[in-house]
Amino acid sequence: MLDLKLMQKNPDVVRESLEKRGSKIDVQEFTDLDARRKALIGEVEALKAEKNAVGPEIAKRKKAGEDASDLLAKMGEVAARTKELDAELAEVEAAQKDWMMSVPNIPHDSVPLGQSEDDNPVLRYWGDKPEFDFAPKEHWELGTALGGLDFECAAKLSGSRFSISFGAIARLERAVAQFMLNTQTELHGYTEVLPPVIVNKATMTGTGQLPKFEEDLFKLTDDRELYLIPTAEVPLTNVYAGEVIEEDVLPIKFCALTPCFRSEAGSYGKDTKGLIRQHQFYKVEMVNFAHPEHSYEALEDMTRSAERILELLELPYRTITLCTGDMGFGAAKTYDIEVWLPGQDKYREISSCSNCEDFQARRANIRFQPKDSKKKQYPHTLNGSGLAVGRCLVAVMENYQQADGTIRVPEALKPYMGGIDVIGPR
Missing domain, CATH: 3.30.930.10 (Bira Bifunctional Protein; Domain 2)
Incomplete structure (x- = not known):
């Protein structure tokens, strides 16, 4: 398996390697999956930050005997959305791993170019x-x-x-x-x-x-x-x-x-x-x-x-x-x-x-x-x-x-x- 960081930072190196091997694997598929993975992680982290910010306010209201139902309802929506995103993230990461497992090794610079x-x-x-x-x-x-x-x-x-x-x-x-x-x-x-x-x-x-x-x-x-x-x-x-x-x-x-x-x-x-x-x-x-x-x-x-x-x-x-x-x-x-x-x-x-x-x-x-x-x-x-x-x-x-x-x-x-x-x- 190739280095994930190499794939993320230098996808062109892998693309050129696959071309040398005559492989039809599409590097863009990995790039798209990685972009989606990063976007999902960002959205999940934003929701967690929101939950962390609202949590003290809910506790404060409850302590003062005030109504916190609006915030609790909002947090319920956040929890549901987080669960959806976590499931999608797991699918994307699995697809990314499957892609990585399907990619052949990069030829050493001394390997002669050829097709067969x-x-x-x-x-x-x-x-x-x-x-x-x-x-x-x-x-x-x-x-x-x-x-x-x-x-x-x-x-x-x-x-x-x-x-x-x-x-x-x-x-x-x-x-x-x-x-x-x-x-x-x-x-x-x-x-x-x-x-x-x-x-x-x-x-x-x-x-x-x-x-x-x-x-x-x-x-x-x-x-x-x-x-x-x-x-x-x-x-x-x-x-x-x-x-x-x-x-x-x-x-x-x-x-x-x-x-x-x-x-x-x-x-x-x-x-x-x-x-x-x-x-x-x-x-x-x-x-x-x-x-x-x-x-x-x-x-x-x-x-x-x-x-x-x-x-x-x-x-x-x-x-x-x-x-x-x-x-x-x-x-x-x-x-x-x-x-x-x-x-x-x-x-x-x-x-x-x-x-x-x-x-x-x-x-x-x-x-x-x-x-x-x-x-x-x-x-x-x-x-x-x-x-x-x-x-x-x-x-x-x-x-x-x-x-x-x-x-x-x-x-x-x-x-x-x-x-x-x-x-x-x-």
Whole structure:
């Protein structure tokens, strides 16, 4: 959520930001609501002042045994009018808050202007694409032929966009996840967390999934307003919701391996085969609570932590900077990392690392206490995939495939595979 004072004092800054993002949200709506709110407050205060001024006169008359019915009648009208105004003020403030909750974050000055993913500049490339003396297959072909992936069985159990793994392929995915967690905790200083995967409405609102993106979520069918998490960013960021952190403990770096659940609304017809776009998948997520003065250094560090996973697995990738029109709702700046998939002959996103500045902290009321000031401040929150486990499995399968359809196990994963060097038919 943006700073209310910024909206009130510099609405043009927000207007320009929305234009950069290609948003159709009308800033004038907020300005009109704020003007009405101020007018209502002024009228209520005037009525209260009138009540305070008349009160002593009523008391005086009553004490003298004089008639005060005219003043009492007038005060009855004032009370009724005040009640009406208070109700209207509550409605206006609620509408204003709803408007604020619907507005995306302001892009950082370094974010390139653009309208879509076609305008995202490549920041860097790493690694050489593997060369094959055969036509490389896609992961779903490899996994199905080896008996390690069964999409028909998953559809029988749960429906479309689910998968089930068996044998060495299932173990390979577990190895990928374990390797990621160990790397982020042992090499990059993240504290491992095992959070709940069911959260309440306030938690979803704190990170920006609600109210705007409810159709993308899986909601439990009861009256408690509970949701399955779309990413561990949601519970990890809200660990400090409503709390005040001491300045000297910043930065706080969490990581977690969790299942993630997404309805994939609006993705009809996209990536219908394989593991790329599933309703349920595993991901290692990184979250950082950073001091505002150091959050962009933290973004670079987080992105390198994600890239390092791919380098250790010897998977070619490229890192891009998202333009203003392609960034997520809460992000001020985002890097996407795309891994090379030879079966698809293209780079595909495997990590997204974002600095949300104080956008989420304001929504979740997370603050820190500076040592040299009595005024509490909002930390900057960052989040990034470190990495998407299923997509990393896809990359390993496609980049390490062999002509006979078997899959070599990367050196970095061999300690987790119980002596399996090559994955063959189950």
